[in-house]
Amino acid sequence: MTQNALDLKKYRSCLDGCNLVCARGRVTNVIGLMVEAVGPACRLGTVCEIQPGGEARAVTAEVLGFRDDRVLLMPLEEMRGIGPGCLVTARQDRAVIPVGRGLLGRVVDGLGLPIDGKGPIVNEAEYPIYAEPLNPLKRSRIRTPLDIGVRAVNGLLTIGCGQRVGIFAGSGVGKSILLGMMARHTAADVNVIALIGERGREVNEFIEKELGEEGLKRSVIVVATSDHLPLIRLRGAYIATAIAEYFRDLGQNVLLMMDSVTRFAMAQREIGLALGEPPTTKGYTPSVFTLLPRLLERAGTSAGRGTITGLYTVLVEGDDTNEPIADALRATLDGHICLSRELAMQNHYPAIDVLSSISRVMDDVVGPGQREWARTFNSILATYKKSEDLINIGAYVAGSSSRIDRAIRMINRINEYLTQEVAARVTIEESVNQLEEMIMLAGSAAAHTTTAE
Secondary structure, eight states: OOTTOOOOHHHHHHHHTOOOSOOEEEEEEEETTEEEEEOOOOOTTOEEEEEOSTTOOOEEEEEEEEETTEEEEEESSOOTTOOTTOEEEEEESSOEEEEOGGGTTOEEETTSOBOSSSOOOOOOEEEETTOOOOOGGGOOOOOSBOOOSOHHHHHHSOOBTTOEEEEEEOTTSSHHHHHHHHHHHOOOSEEEEEEESOOTHHHHHIIIIIIHHHHHHTEEEEEEOTTSOHHHHHHHHHHHHHHHHHHHHTTOEEEEEEETHHHHHHHHHHHHHHHTOOOOGGGOOHHHHHHHHHHHTTSEEOSSSOEEEEEEEEEOGGGOTTSHHHHHHHHHSSEEEEBOHHHHHTTOSSOBOGGGOEETTHHHHSOHHHHHHHHHHHHHHHHHHHHHHHHHTTOOOTTSOHHHHHHHHHHHHHHHHHOOOTTOOOOHHHHHHHHHHHHHHHHHHHHHHHHHO
């Protein structure tokens, strides 16, 4: 009798995935990018379809809020043709993204759909777009360095697997070049690159010029350019994070790069203002400062072997590193890399201002020797920067200070260490060895000078 029993599990699973009740409503008002409707019965995050009427195809929209007895929706695509009386149907109660290993080497949009003309993507699972961050007590400590392939970062601002770092930069100082170098040269297993709110022409430029064919093979690129609706730009950031979580759960070390998190904040500002939120500093709504840490906290270590190392570019308007988004993120992230316009104007690339940058986990992932060499390096550079004006105008007299004399002797070697060709890859081991050699040389030169005196 047991042998003849029917296995109903697969049938139950099919039924669980069926919407047996169709929830419908009607559009009552359209204001800007916001659609108001009476019904359907739904929850925040529910995906609905709005039927414009006639033979026009349905427009997908997401429920973002409620006002009195009205449902507030924002379309995920062109909304022309929508008006009062249009039918609204709830289709998906939970926002998910299909994921799989087939995503590697592909370019998708802010909805997770391929836009590279390479055909459909084979999916293996579904991941929630708006997932909760991991329990902090289930995260392992950051103990392992991640080779980024950039000498200045590897040697002086070492990043750990699972760290979250902000790249603070104004426009035109080389942040895209730096991201391309990291994506191409990193030792991470997978790159997930989110281009949020950027110019359309920069997408192909980044893929072909900065990333290259080899970098693309182990990367997933999510594109939501500035011409997309704000909800698409917002979802692009969440989708990229969900994809990174999928590869993390496979036990891989993922490098998640988002350019830029400021555009994510701007998109949420547009949505918040449309929903009626009160503006605060520079027009940013309160929800912006709630969503930012929830998004960033999804990166990091996990209870398993996999990690997500997050690199988030932050646009500083007018090179003001104290503007609201930069200020909020500086307190949330595990370190920041500041790019200097002054260095970029001197053709010093990557334009990393190491004295203004910090990695909060570096001491946990490097040895005592490297820590001491990095401190000595920064001390020599700081001494030179403090006296640079006097040196340039010829007011400094050689021999007045042994520390300044050493800084003057070393400055050319320091600048050589901090600069790097885009195509060149410098491993962590090479970065540390070159740093040690430089500091030992500086110490020998200082001892020789003292003996001579």
